[in-house]
Amino acid sequence: MPSTTVQWVTHETLLIATAGDQTPSSKIAAFDLDDTWIVPKSKRVHSKDADDWKWIYVGSPDKLRALVKEGFRIVVLTNQGGLTNDDKEEIFRTKVENIAATLDGVPLLLVAAKGRDHFRKPRLGMWEYFATHLNGGVEIDLSASYYVGDAAGRPNDWTPGFKKDWADTDRKLALNMRVDFHIPETFFGNQKTPPLPLLEFDPAVYLESVVDKAAPEPALALDAAARQQQPDVVVFVGFPASGKSHAALKHFVPNGYVHVNQDNCRSRAACLKLAEQSLQNKSSIVIDNTNPDRKAREGYVALAKKYGASVRCLWFRASLDLCNHNNAYREHIQKADHSHVPDVAFASFRSRFEEPLVDEGFGEVIPIDFVPQFESDAEKQSWLMFHF
Numbered sequence: 001m002p003s004t005t006v007q008w009v010t011h012e013t014l015l016i017a018t019a020g021d022q023t024p025s026s027k028i029a030a031f032d033l034d035d036t037w038i039v040p041k042s043k044r045v046h047s048k049d050a051d052d053w054k055w056i057y058v059g060s061p062d063k064l065r066a067l068v069k070e071g072f073r074i075v076v077l078t079n080q081g082g083l084t085n086d087d088k089e090e091i092f093r094t095k096v097e098n099i100a101a102t103l104d105g106v107p108l109l110l111v112a113a114k115g116r117d118h119f120r121k122p123r124l125g126m127w128e129y130f131a132t133h134l135n136g137g138v139e140i141d142l143s144a145s146y147y148v149g150d151a152a153g154r155p156n157d158w159t160p161g162f163k164k165d166w167a168d169t170d171r172k173l174a175l176n177m178r179v180d181f182h183i184p185e186t187f188f189g190n191q192k193t194p195p196l197p198l199l200e201f202d203p204a205v206y207l208e209s210v211v212d213k214a215a216p217e218p219a220l221a222l223d224a225a226a227r228q229q230q231p232d233v234v235v236f237v238g239f240p241a242s243g244k245s246h247a248a249l250k251h252f253v254p255n256g257y258v259h260v261n262q263d264n265c266r267s268r269a270a271c272l273k274l275a276e277q278s279l280q281n282k283s284s285i286v287i288d289n290t291n292p293d294r295k296a297r298e299g300y301v302a303l304a305k306k307y308g309a310s311v312r313c314l315w316f317r318a319s320l321d322l323c324n325h326n327n328a329y330r331e332h333i334q335k336a337d338h339s340h341v342p343d344v345a346f347a348s349f350r351s352r353f354e355e356p357l358v359d360e361g362f363g364e365v366i367p368i369d370f371v372p373q374f375e376s377d378a379e380k381q382s383w384l385m386f387h388f
């Protein structure tokens with residue numbers, strides 16, 4: 001077998017391998033790597049070493065060679081978040097060099113996303129980097145290009161005896177790329193593609209469902225005259241990234257409410273202290289924390305009672321998937337300051353959550369739906385992509 005020289009370069013958290021002739025093309029045949037081209041020989045989930053892999057379909061290299069003859073450029077876009085140290089990266093590099101050797105001259109461009117950032121599938125960063133910097137300025141014909149991957153969100157027994165997919169990120173990537181999507185069993189094998197189920201969270205479907213709904217009413221903040229009579233306590237409840245801080249800063253703070261927020265106060269005790277000081281000064285307050293359960297909320301209800309304030313609960317009902325979407329969008333696309341909310345914050349809210357009820361002492365519990373607001377069409381198009 002002739003040896004194939006693989007060149008490696010890095011760009012930020014990307015690892016990029018090229019082998020053979022790198023002629024740009026408008027037609028891109030893009031692929032996932034693991035469980036699409038190759039599987040571990042050892043039947044483990046992940047390769048144990050650089051030799052622990054095999055082609056799933058022995059005919060794949062010939063198929064790829066035929067695609068190159070048809071003018072396609074072969075590109076692999078693979079998430080490799082497991083390459084957390086130099087040893088693991090070295091094993092991966094050697095494995096890719098071994099794969100390239102079996103391709104026997106078929107030109108290969110492989111881009112691996114090592115980080116959990118905007119390059120990671122289903123986010124578009126890896127593809128955009130390729131299209132902008134690695135294809136010689138040749139415009140890509142999306143209608144002629146496609147992506148092939150195994151993470152399609154198929155349920156158990158999508159074909160009798162086949163396990164469900166562990167994820168749907170490859171299918172979402174293809175949707176973000178606006179290219180056709182194929183499963184490896186059809187592309188390289190001869191299985192029929194089953195009807196693919198609806199994605200669990202589709203931002204376009206969500207946006208359509210709230211198109212007629214209003215965002216939190218500005219009128220929810222009592223005006224100065226009303227608050228002079230009686231200070232107002234507003235307790236928020238909702239996942240991180242459900243729109244709470246946006247509502248607090250847009251509708252309540254400009255109306256003179258004191259913003260009580262764990263990010264600023266640092267602790268629960270400090271939040272309660274600021275709340276009490278504010279009520280002593282006859283200032284209204286908005287409690288912009290997740291406040292998942294009755295216990296988290298009762299201190300504020302008690303303070304309202306003590307100082308003769310009205311107290312209402314605004315329940316931001318956005319689902320976990322929607323909030324994960326918003327969170328990933330803010331962190332990786334908008335690159336907002338208060339970016340990273342750890343997964344544990346979502347899990348903790350979900351496990352502690354108790355639906356807010358009037359009998360906790362609230363004058364009212366007001367459900368709020370998340371209605372995305374966009375400043376431009378570009379921002380809207382970006383929010384509509386799959387971000388997690």
Ligand SMILES: [Mg+2]
Nearest residue numbers: 032034035150
């Ligand atoms: Mg895969």
